[in-house]
Structures are given as structure tokens and as C-alpha cells.
Amino acid sequence: MRACMRDETPSRTAAWVALSRHAGRLLPPELQLADDPYGAAFASPLLAKVIERGVGKAPGEALVTLPPLLRWILYMQIRTRVIDDAVRAFVDGGGRQLVQLGAGYDCRALRLPELADTAVFEVDHPATQQHKRRVLDRLGVDSPSTYVTWHFEERPMAELPAALATQGHDPAAPTLTIWEGVTMYLTPEAIDASLRAIAAFSAPHSQLAMTYFTSDRLRQPSLVTRAISLAVSGIGEPWRFGWDPGALPGYLQGRGFELVDDVSLADAARAHLPASAAALVGDDGRRIATSAVETIAIADRSS
Numbered sequence: 173m174r175a176c177m178r179d180e181t182p183s184r185t186a187a188w189v190a191l192s193r194h195a196g197r198l199l200p201p202e203l204q205l206a207d208d209p210y211g212a213a214f215a216s217p218l219l220a221k222v223i224e225r226g227v228g229k230a231p232g233e234a235l236v237t238l239p240p241l242l243r244w245i246l247y248m249q250i251r252t253r254v255i256d257d258a259v260r261a262f263v264d265g266g267g268r269q270l271v272q273l274g275a276g277y278d279c280r281a282l283r284l285p286e287l288a289d290t291a292v293f294e295v296d297h298p299a300t301q302q303h304k305r306r307v308l309d310r311l312g313v314d315s316p317s318t319y320v321t322w323h324f325e326e327r328p329m330a331e332l333p334a335a336l337a338t339q340g341h342d343p344a345a346p347t348l349t350i351w352e353g354v355t356m357y358l359t360p361e362a363i364d365a366s367l368r369a370i371a372a373f374s375a376p377h378s379q380l381a382m383t384y385f386t387s388d389r390l391r392q393p394s395l396v397t398r399a400i401s402l403a404v405s406g407i408g409e410p411w412r413f414g415w416d417p418g419a420l421p422g423y424l425q426g427r428g429f430e431l432v433d434d435v436s437l438a439d440a441a442r443a444h445l446p447a448s449a450a451a452l453v454g455d456d457g458r459r460i461a462t463s464a465v466e467t468i469a470i471a472d473r474s475s
């Protein structure tokens with residue numbers, strides 16, 4: 173089977189997502205749910221400047237309120253906000269370790285002051301991570317994250333817990349793992365292996381926050397979804413995997429996770445945005461799930 177990502181190419185979907193997150197700065201204040209002043213630099217230094225010049229100005233707002241752009245930017249605002257809130261709640265509860273699987277160009281360790289005392293581990297494809305580190309160097313920004321390079325399809329995920337431990341991850345302390353915008357790009361084998369690896373490095377009271385597509389979204393795509401699907405396939409990052417929400421609790425339970433919350437993007441939009449804006453983001457096929465990791469899942473530690 174062809175690897176999900178072209179080996180030498182940094183992820184382009186990660187660049188697009190980061191650019192969109194940064195563009196949230198151009199939204200009217202009542203639609204801003206998360207702030208990312210770094211994202212666009214990973215896609216294009218020029219666009220980063222354009223966005224920063226537009227912050228707080230009416231023409232910038234006019235640009236991002238074009239419906240197709242607005243829909244996408246709002247989607248990123250909601251997804252980022254829901255996961256940022258999960259991070260804040262975890263830290264409030266005493267959690268001090270964060271693993272971002274497929275971190276891409278997200279910069280939570282820099283974006284969220286709440287993470288000042290938390291160890292952040294970013295795991296990603298070598299090409300994507302190399303690009304991220306080069307751009308941060310160019311910006312003169314020193315991220316406190318610890319970087320771990322990994323190809324989720326090619327390097328055994330069972331080795332990840334030990335690799336993280338070598339980098340200072342403590343398997344006896346709770347971890348919040350974030351798997352944001354990644355599951356749809358992986359094969360079923362990599363999904364299974366990743367969940368087993370997460371369970372293995374997660375101490376009691378650990379959590380997982382992930383986004384996923386419903387299987388229906390991939391099986392019966394709308395015209396727009398089909399167009400995006402063709403585009404991401406064309407750049408070597410095809411969508412491959414989705415879950416039926418009804419089957420997700422059992423799937424996770426079989427791997428040691430207890431599903432705590434599973435919301436559609438549309439529901440999250442209604443919870444966070446004015447009704448007229450929320451109506452634009454009516455996609456039930458994109459979902460955000462959080463799970464508690466059960467202690468029985470920690471196979472490596474109990475054997």
C-alpha cells in the first residue's frame with residue numbers, strides 16, 4: 173500500500189490548516205475562538221505578513237467573510253477551540269504532559285500560556301517536522317516542545333512509548349494526547365497501532381482528544397467533500413479512514429479507552445458561535461471525540 177505521505181514533502185494539509193487557523197485573527201472579534209499568530213508562516217511568509225497587516229482592519233474582515241473562506245476558517249476556529257479547552261481542563265486538573273501525534277504546524281506550546289509548566293512532545297513525519305523547525309528558526313522563535321520524528325505507517329508504533337520515554341516522557345504521569353486532523357489520513361492498521369501505543373504510554377487519568385470523519389462522509393461524500401478529497405489525494409495525502417460514531421465507543425473500548433464525549437462540528441459550532449455563523453459550519457461528518465484512557469489498557473506496564 174502506498175504510504176500516506178510523500179516521503180520528502182512536508183505536509184501541505186498541515187500548512188493549509190495552520191494558515192486557516194492564523195487567518196482567524198482577521199475575523200470580527202465575536203467570531204474569534206482561538207488565536208494562532210504563527211500558522212501562516214509555515215505556508216507562506218508573504219501570506220503571514222498580509223494577515224498580520226490586516227489584523228483589526230475592516231478590509232481583512234471583508235476578505236475572510238467570503239462564504240467559502242469563512243466556512244473553512246470558522247471550522248478551524250471551532251476545532252482549535254474545543255481542543256484548546258480540553259488542554260486547559262487537563263492542565264487545570266493537574267496534568268503536565270501533552271503528546272501531539274501529528275502535531276503539524278500547530279504551536280500550542282507557544283500559543284497557550286497555560287502550558288508553561290507542561291512538557292509538550294510533538295510527534296510527526298520527518299519532513300513536516302523539519303519544515304516546522306526551520307520556519308521557527310527563521311522566525312527566531314524558540315519552542316519549548318520536544319520533537320520526536322515518526323512515520324506512523326512505516327515505523328512500528330509499538331516503539332513510540334520507549335522513544336518518548338527516552339526524550340523525557342514519564343509513563344507513570346498522566347498524558348493528554350492530541351490527535352487532531354490526523355486519523356483521516358491513516359490506514360486502519362496505523363490507527364489500531366497508534367491507539368495501542370497511546371494506551372501503552374498513558375498512565376491512569378490520561379486522556380485522548382481526537383478529530384475524525386464519519387465513515388459516511390467518506391463513503392457518500394457531498395460534491396464539496398468529493399472535490400476536497402480529490403485535492404488532498406492529488407497532493408499525496410488522501411483521506412482513508414473514518415468511524416461510524418455508533419461503533420466508536422466499542423472500537424475504543426477494545427483498545428482500552430472509554431469514550432467520554434463525541435460532538436459533531438455542527439454541535440460545537442452551535443455551542444461557541446452566534447447562530448448565523450454556526451449555521452455556516454453545519455458539517456455532521458466532522459467530529460471531535462475525547463476519551464479517558466483506562467488503566468487496564470496499559471499493557472506494557474502491567475505485564
Ligand SMILES: C[S@@+](CC[C@H](N)C(=O)[O-])C[C@H]1O[C@@H](n2cnc3c(N)ncnc32)[C@H](O)[C@@H]1O
Nearest residue numbers: 183185186274275276297300323324325352353
Ligand atoms: C492535516 S495535518 C494536521 C496537523 C495538526 N495536527 C493541526 O491540526 O494543525 C496532518 C498531520 O499528520 C501528519 N501525518 C499524516 N500522515 C502521517 C504519517 N503517516 N506519519 C507521520 N505523520 C503523518 C502530517 O505530517 C501532518 O502534520
